Amino acid sequence: MATNSGGIGRRLLGDARASRMFPVQAFHSMGEGLFAVSLVGSLFFNVSVDAARPRILLYLAITMAPFAVLAPLIGPVIDKFKGGHRAILILSIGGRAAMALLLATQLKTLLLYPQAFVMVVLAKVYGVARNALVPSLVDDRDHLVVVNSHLARVGAVAGVIAAVGGIGILELGGAGWVLRAGAVCYGLGAIAASRLPPHRAPDAITGSPVVEATEMHGPGVLAATKGMAGIRMATGFTVFHVGFTLKSAGEPSLLIGSVVGMTALGGFAGTFVAPRLRRRWDPQLMITASLLLVALVASVAALRFHASTALALGAALGLAGSVGRRAFDGVVQVEAPHTQRGQAFAGLETRLEVAWVIGALIAVIARAPDWLGLLLLTTGLGLLSADRLIGRWTASHLPLASTRVAVPLRLLETAEAVAAQGDRQQAVLVALAAADALATIEALPTDEIASLRRRAIEASASNNQEVEDQLIREVHELVIQAVK
Amino acid sequence: MRGVDTLVRTPSQDRSTARHWGLTVFMVLVTACSSQPKPETTDRDASAYAAVIDALLQGSPLDQEDPDRLPVIYVEAFAQEGISLTVQVQLVTAYADTYQLRFVDDRGEALLVDLEKQPVRSSSALIGLGPILGENELSIRGERYVDQDTIEAYRFSLADGGNQTWILTPTPIDPEGFARAP
Known part of the structure; x- marks a missing residue:
C-alpha cells in the first residue's frame, strides 16, 4: 500500500518508471519550439503561397506514405523487441537532430520542403511511439491520465521556454543557429530516451489480442477516437488555413508565431482545466464540449477575422486538444482496462495523426477565403458534436x-x-x-x-x-x- | 486466432494501409503532374527578373528604419500563372545579402490598406513583374508602386550581354499592372 509521501510523490511526479519520460518529453518539446521559431527565418515567408502550394501538397501527401508504413511497425517493435521502445524514440528524436543540422544550412533553398516534412513525419512517429509506450510504463493504470497530464505540462513549459530563447538566438545569429540549438536539444532527448526503463511485457490477459480487440473496438473507445480525430483534423486544418490567411493579409510572422504560442498556452491550461471538468462531467461529454468550444470560437473568427480572433482560435484549439486528450485517456482507461500492447495504442495514435494530415490537406487544397474556411470548420465540428450529443441522448435511455x-x-x-x-x-x-x-x-x-x-x-x-x-x-x- | 476476426469487427490493417497508399498515390500524381520549367529556363528567367528589379530600384534607395534589418521588397507577379517557385527561390537567394524579397499573392500584404492612397509598408518597396515575352530579345513589363497615385511603369527590352548579364532598354509606359484591381 502506498505511503502518504508516495501518494504525494505520485501526484507531483507520476509513477517512478513513467517519470523517466519527462526529460525525453522536455528536450523533444524544446527542439520543437526551436524548430518552429527557425521557420520564421525560412523560405516559407519569402515565396508566394500559390507558387508553393503544389509542393506543400506533395509533401503533405508524402508525409502520409512513410507514416502508413512506419506506424503499423511501431507497436510490434515496442511489444516484441527488448528495448524496442527505446530504439523507436531514439531513432525519431535522433533523426530530428540530424535533420535539424542539415536544415540549418538549407532554410532558404527548395530542400526546405522535403526536409521540413521529414521533420513532421519523425515528430509524428515520436508522438505515436510515446503514446503507445506510456501505458506500459505506468505502474497503476489509474495514474495514466495523471502521467499524461504531467507530460503535457512538461512539454508545454519546455517548448515555450525554448521558443523564447530561440527568438533571442534568431535576432543574434539567425535561423540556422536556432536549428543548431534545436539539434542539441533533440540530441539530449535521444540520450534521455536511452535511459528509459525496460518495457513491461503484457501478461496473458493484457497480451491477448482478442481482449484488446474487444475493448479497443467497443462503442465508447470508437466514439472517443472519432471525437479526438475531429479535434486533430481541426488542428491540422487551422494551422495551414490561418497561417496562409495571416500571411496573405501581410501580418508579421510574429503574429503567426504568437498564434502557435497561444495554442501551447491553451494546451498547458487544459492540463489544469481537465481534472476539474472531470469531477463534473464524464469524458465523452468533455470531448464533445472541446469540439463545441472550437466551433464557437471559429464561428466568431469567421464573422471577424482579426489578430485577436486568430489568437483566441489558437488558444481554443490548444485547450480543446489538451482537455480532449485527457478525456480520451480517461475513456481508454475505463473501457480498455486490459489493453497494454504498444500495437493497439500505436494503431489509435496513427489514426489521430492521419486525421491531422487530412485536415491540413483540406486547407491547402481548398485555399478558401478566411471566413469560408472558418465557416466550414464551424460546420464540421458542429455536425460532429450534434452526432455525439444525439448518441449520448440515445444511450441515456438505456437502463443504467x-x-x-x-x-x-x-x-x-x-x-x-x-x-x-x-x-x-x-x-x-x-x-x-x-x-x-x-x-x-x-x-x-x-x-x-x-x-x-x-x-x-x-x-x-x-x-x-x-x-x-x-x-x-x-x-x-x-x-x-x-x-x- | 481461428474465427476471431469474424466475431470481433476489427478494421483491417490492410484496408487502412491501402487507403493511405491510395490517397498518397493520388495526391502525388495530381501534384507531380503540374509541369515544371526546365533548369536553363529558370536560370534565364531569374537573371532577367533580377535585372529588372535592379533597374526599378536604382536611384530610389529605400529608407531603412532599422539598420539591423534588411529592407523588404514585395514582388507581385502580373501574369496569371505567376512566377514559378524555383525562380522565386533563386531570386530570394540572389538578394539575400541586400534585400528581403517577399513574393505576394495579394497586394494587401504589401500595402497599408487602411490609409489614404494605400502606401507601401514602411522600409519596403512593391515591385510588379509581368510575364517574360520573346526568345532572344526579352520583353518584360516592370512597375514600381509607391502609392495609388504614384506608380512608375516601364517596358524593359533585355538583350543578352553574355555571361547571364542583360543590356536593358527601359521605355516608360502607362501603368497597367498596379492600376488593375488585385
Whole structure:
C-alpha cells in the first residue's frame, strides 16, 4: 500500500518508471519550439503561397506514405523487441537532430520542403511511439491520465521556454543557429530516451489480442477516437488555413508565431482545466464540449477575422486538444482496462495523426477565403458534436446497469463466441478479463477473482475443457447478476 | 486466432494501409503532374527578373528604419500563372545579402490598406513583374508602386550581354499592372 509521501510523490511526479519520460518529453518539446521559431527565418515567408502550394501538397501527401508504413511497425517493435521502445524514440528524436543540422544550412533553398516534412513525419512517429509506450510504463493504470497530464505540462513549459530563447538566438545569429540549438536539444532527448526503463511485457490477459480487440473496438473507445480525430483534423486544418490567411493579409510572422504560442498556452491550461471538468462531467461529454468550444470560437473568427480572433482560435484549439486528450485517456482507461500492447495504442495514435494530415490537406487544397474556411470548420465540428450529443441522448435511455457493465458484457459475449469456435484457452482469458472489469465496478471480492485466475491457469496447464467451460459459466453468472 | 476476426469487427490493417497508399498515390500524381520549367529556363528567367528589379530600384534607395534589418521588397507577379517557385527561390537567394524579397499573392500584404492612397509598408518597396515575352530579345513589363497615385511603369527590352548579364532598354509606359484591381 502506498505511503502518504508516495501518494504525494505520485501526484507531483507520476509513477517512478513513467517519470523517466519527462526529460525525453522536455528536450523533444524544446527542439520543437526551436524548430518552429527557425521557420520564421525560412523560405516559407519569402515565396508566394500559390507558387508553393503544389509542393506543400506533395509533401503533405508524402508525409502520409512513410507514416502508413512506419506506424503499423511501431507497436510490434515496442511489444516484441527488448528495448524496442527505446530504439523507436531514439531513432525519431535522433533523426530530428540530424535533420535539424542539415536544415540549418538549407532554410532558404527548395530542400526546405522535403526536409521540413521529414521533420513532421519523425515528430509524428515520436508522438505515436510515446503514446503507445506510456501505458506500459505506468505502474497503476489509474495514474495514466495523471502521467499524461504531467507530460503535457512538461512539454508545454519546455517548448515555450525554448521558443523564447530561440527568438533571442534568431535576432543574434539567425535561423540556422536556432536549428543548431534545436539539434542539441533533440540530441539530449535521444540520450534521455536511452535511459528509459525496460518495457513491461503484457501478461496473458493484457497480451491477448482478442481482449484488446474487444475493448479497443467497443462503442465508447470508437466514439472517443472519432471525437479526438475531429479535434486533430481541426488542428491540422487551422494551422495551414490561418497561417496562409495571416500571411496573405501581410501580418508579421510574429503574429503567426504568437498564434502557435497561444495554442501551447491553451494546451498547458487544459492540463489544469481537465481534472476539474472531470469531477463534473464524464469524458465523452468533455470531448464533445472541446469540439463545441472550437466551433464557437471559429464561428466568431469567421464573422471577424482579426489578430485577436486568430489568437483566441489558437488558444481554443490548444485547450480543446489538451482537455480532449485527457478525456480520451480517461475513456481508454475505463473501457480498455486490459489493453497494454504498444500495437493497439500505436494503431489509435496513427489514426489521430492521419486525421491531422487530412485536415491540413483540406486547407491547402481548398485555399478558401478566411471566413469560408472558418465557416466550414464551424460546420464540421458542429455536425460532429450534434452526432455525439444525439448518441449520448440515445444511450441515456438505456437502463443504467447495462451501460455500467457494457465492457464486461461485451467481453463475456466475445468469450462465449470464441469458446463456441473451439478456442477455450483464449475464451478463458477473455472471460477473466470480463470478471476483472466487473470487479472494478461491482467491487467483487479480490479472492474470488484470484480463485478464478488460479483455476484458469490450472485448467490451461492440464487442458481441462470441462473446467474451462465451468469457469466461463461462472463468469457468465457473475456478469448476468450485475446486469439485473 | 481461428474465427476471431469474424466475431470481433476489427478494421483491417490492410484496408487502412491501402487507403493511405491510395490517397498518397493520388495526391502525388495530381501534384507531380503540374509541369515544371526546365533548369536553363529558370536560370534565364531569374537573371532577367533580377535585372529588372535592379533597374526599378536604382536611384530610389529605400529608407531603412532599422539598420539591423534588411529592407523588404514585395514582388507581385502580373501574369496569371505567376512566377514559378524555383525562380522565386533563386531570386530570394540572389538578394539575400541586400534585400528581403517577399513574393505576394495579394497586394494587401504589401500595402497599408487602411490609409489614404494605400502606401507601401514602411522600409519596403512593391515591385510588379509581368510575364517574360520573346526568345532572344526579352520583353518584360516592370512597375514600381509607391502609392495609388504614384506608380512608375516601364517596358524593359533585355538583350543578352553574355555571361547571364542583360543590356536593358527601359521605355516608360502607362501603368497597367498596379492600376488593375488585385
